Amino acid sequence: KDHSVCALSWFVARIIMLFQGSFAIHLRAADNITVTIKPGSSVPPLKYCKICTGQICKSELRITAAVKEDISFKCETPEKYLVMEIKKNIDCMSGLCPFGDVHLQPSGLPRLNRTYIWDVKANKKVGLELKFSTPWLRQIGPTDTCPDLITYSISSSIDTTKVNIGTFCRNGSVSRVKVQGGVVMALQLPWNSDLTTSGFNIANRSSIKRLCIIESTFKGEMSATLMSANYPLGFPEDELMTWQFVVPSNLRSSVIFRNYSLSNCERKEERVEYYLPAVYSSPEVLKLSDKQPANIPGNFSLSLQGCDHDDQNPGILSLLFQIVVQHPQNEENVTYLIDLRKERDISITIQPKSPHSGRPLQFEPECLICKDLRTCERNVTLTSGNTYDIFFLCYDLEHLRITAEKTIACWDLRYCQKKIYDLTVPRTISQLPVRLDKFTWKLLAPEEISVEISSPSLKLQQHIQEQRCNKSYSYGIVSTTQGKALNLGIFCPGGSIEKIQMRDNITISLKTFALAILCIQSISSCTTEECIFTVTPDPKAQVYLQTPNWFEGLPPYISVSWNITVPNKQVARLAFLKERMDITCETGRAYVNIKEQKPKAEETVRREDELLSEPLLMYHHFWVNISNCKPVNTKQLSLQFWVTFVSQKTGELSLNIWIYSGSHLLIFLFYNRKKESQNPEVGTYNANISTQMPGRHGLFKRRRQDNDSHVYAVIDDAMIYGDLLKTFNGSVNPEVDVYRPFDGPMGDTPPTPPPISFKKATTISNSEELPFCPERDSEPYTFAHRKPEETTSNGDTSVNGTGDVDMSLLESKEQEGVVEQLMPKE
Structure with missing residues (x-):
């Protein structure tokens, strides 16, 4: 039964379709109309639908005035293939x-x-x-x-x-x-x-x-x-x-x-x-x-x-x-005087915050900026040396934004040295009831001049993943060096960066409105680094820093330095985000140099093929320098590190716990040695600590493998464990001193990175002397035992018969104080 109903429905639909496919077109002579049915312009020839009149079928049919035609279509969907043109001539x-x-x-x-x-x-x-x-x-x-x-x-x-x-x-x-x-x-x-x-x-x-x-x-x-x-x-x-x-x-x-x-x-x-x-x-x-x-x-x-x-x-x-x-949108007739006669090389644009959307189907009120009664536009540009009377035809001024650009150029070396420029937003802009979206300063100077960016009232914070800027405005800083743009990043107020020193031309962009603005100063000397950051953190701060061009990576052969101040009575802990630099050099080498700013300070150096240093404790102001090579692929160098601070007492306590934990092993060895010998000397072999200082090859006249200084570290028990010895025999009174932070002259230049070879790297045999030898983790930390007969009357250490220079653990007054302060007490 269902099949019969379906068949009947199909038959009726077919009859209706066939009936609708037949048309009678009758054109009267008085109407002066001509009807033409033809294939559509986009229909392929093989898809033509035929138009039939009686037994004759054609691909195109033209019906003139005073003609009557009965037509049908030899296809089921003629509207897909055929178009009709009805033309009527009217005589006036x-x-x-x-x-x-x-x-x-x-x-x-x-x-x-x-x-x-x-x-x-x-x-x-x-x-x-x-x-x-x-x-x-x-x-x-x-x-x-x-x-x-x-x-x-x-x-x-x-x-x-x-x-x-x-x-x-x-x-x-x-x-x-x-x-x-x-x-x-x-x-x-x-x-x-x-x-x-x-x-x-x-x-x-x-x-x-x-x-x-x-x-x-x-x-x-x-x-x-x-x-x-x-x-x-x-x-x-x-x-x-x-x-x-x-x-x-x-x-x-x-x-x-x-x-x-x-x-x-x-x-x-x-x-x-x-x-x-x-x-x-x-x-x-x-x-x-x-x-x-x-x-x-x-x-x-x-x-x-x-x-x-x-x-x-x-x-x-x-x-x-x-x-x-x-509707009228300036009924109060408020006009703003923009006086740019005293400004130089400045351009100010007022425009909608989003591009024009074209012709909307529904009306959207326009925001127009008028220079006078007749000159009104959607965007207006104001230039220095002129005055303008501005009024707005706009319901909501929130739809408008201001962008401005100012060029500061100084080409006379004698005049530019020590010249200070204030990067301020002209008050004539701040009086407008429109939000300042972006103000850009372009700083142009000779190659011999370095430019220093600082602020007398605020320090900057670098906007990175770990410390995002949450201020109402920020600065984007870009340095153009040798035709390449070095994007230092986004900075906002409330951080630890006191000043930034750069070479070549600089662009600083202020995003959104702010009154507290930076100032720049041209200085006479030209840095070897592309950029130097001076960082003066708050003692309670945790400072995150990263290399410029973070997403693209540091360009080849670029060197950047950070001059980091350690607050008084604080200890800085420096750590890197990752373990390696993650690059392979095609030409030259990439280095990370870390050095405290004190006399004869040791320098920690890591190459791109080495692990970066473990977290370091810094007691003095210190430098961090990162220098890039030319990598073998498009991936460039991007590093991030952070610095935290603890007080001297807290820092000593943490070290004290570490030494005390290790001293159980030393004491155990001490008692074993005492049973075998009465010589109050303790030695341990340590193959995981390095003291080799880059660039100081003359310290040892004989090579490490030729002497025994790398085998044992020998320590005078009475000097180190005096209080423990006193517990047993009460006969030894150890010397006690306190740690005194270094307050002498500090270094004013960053550590010089090793020379970069611009030739392709070649394999160096083991017998060749390397041009630069950074620390090796496999070398031991060596203390040469001070023997009484080798000490001069004035306390200086003499050269022993093997040609090595003996170095006492307590050679430095500072080291002596730190070690004794960190000793466990009874």
Whole structure:
């Protein structure tokens, strides 16, 4: 039963489809209509759908006036393959013109994509007026499409010359179009459209003495985009067209030229002409390059006048403009004086915070910036040496942003040295009720000059993952070195970076508004590093720092240094984020150099093929220098490290616990040694600590493998474990001292990185002397035992018979105090 019902339903649907596929088209002679059915322009030839009349089927059919045809289609979906053109000729020259509504004729046509064309003939001395019913029309570009696919096209026809007046969609402001001479109106409808009226009528005919007049009517706030005839192919030579704007008196209009081009005039001059309300002088004649009127109350008109073209090189005249109609937005008439006469090399731009979105379907109020009553634009640029009276036509000034750029150049070496420039936002900008989005300073100086960035009132914090900036403004700093940009990163106030010293040209960008600004100072010496950071942390701070160009990596052969201050009575702990540099060098070597700023300080050096140092304790101000090589691949060097601080007492306590824990083993060895021998000397072998100092090859006259200084570390028991010995025999009184921080002169230059070879790296045999020998983890930390007979009368250490220099553990007063303070107590 179900199968029977389905079969019947299919049969009925088939009958209905076949019935709908047969049409009777009857064209009366008085209608003067021609119907053409043909394949669509985008249909491939093999997909043609045949049109049948009786027993004859064709790919194209043309039906003329006074003919009746019964047609059918030899395909199930003819609307996919066929289009229909209905053309009606209207004569307004020899007789009465059929004024009134224009109807869609004939009725009962098949549902295909169709185009109705009305070709109206008229004398070229008169103009035909086409009046549109609401919701009127909206002009679009020749390549644009309408949302509902219902499109109107209007052309002028004088003799054999045709000019495209424009293409329009429904729902706009264009209420009437008057065209000189004949007019051709085309209406395109999709096959599924239910539109039953043309939407326009022929109103009258009268002389207009110009190509056309387009009337645009506004009943409320909205904007409209309009174009010159033949846009963008070129306005006809020496022609004139006019736009008339009907605007309620309580609204204001602004004209904004979005795009235009000029032809090459042989005679006359291209221009636009305004007829404005009584508050303006009329007519107002302007060039297309001039600023166009704004804040216009009530009705007005705009005309475009072409010129006589140069026959050899005519050029193209075209114009696309926008008319914005909205309520008055500056009723209080607030004007801001922007005085830039004392400023130099500065440019200020006021513009919307986001790009223009084009032609919105729903009106969005425009934000206009006006320099005077007539010069209003969506974006305005103000330059130094001038004064401006600025007022705004804008509901919400939050839609606007200010960007500014100032160039500071100093080329005289004698004048530039020690010259200080304040990087401040001019007060004339801060008085505007618009947010400052970005202020950029471009600093230009000779190569011999280094530039120092600092602030008398704030220190900077580097914006990185571990310590994000949460301030209302920040600085982006970029150094351009040898044609390459070195992006130092983003910085905000409230950190530990006191100053930054750089070479070459610098760009500093302030994001969002701030009054506390940096200052820059040119100094005489030129650094070997591309950048030096001076870091003065707060004792309670945890400071994170990272190399410039973090995401791209440090460029090849670039060296960066950090001069880090250790607060008084504090110990700094320096640690790196990762264990290795993660690069392989093609040319040169990459180094990390760490050195305390005290006399004869040891320097910790790591190459790119070595593990980075374990966390280090720093008791003095110290340098961190990172130097890059030329890596073998695109991955560059990016390192991050951080510094924390504890008080001297806290630092000693943590070390004391470590030594005390280790002393159980030493004490155990001590008792074993005491049973075997009464010699109060304790020795341990330590193969995991290195004391070799880079660059000090002359310290040992014999090589390490030639002597025994690397085998045992010998320590005088009485000196180190005096308090423990006293517990057993009470006969030894150890010396006691306290740790005193170094307060002598500090280094003012960063540690010099090893020389970088710009030749390709070659294999060095084990027998060759390396040009630079950093620490090796496999070498032991060596204490040479001080023997009484080898000590001079003044306490200096002598050279032993093997040629080695004996170094006492307590050779330094500072080391002596630290070790004794960290001893366990009874």
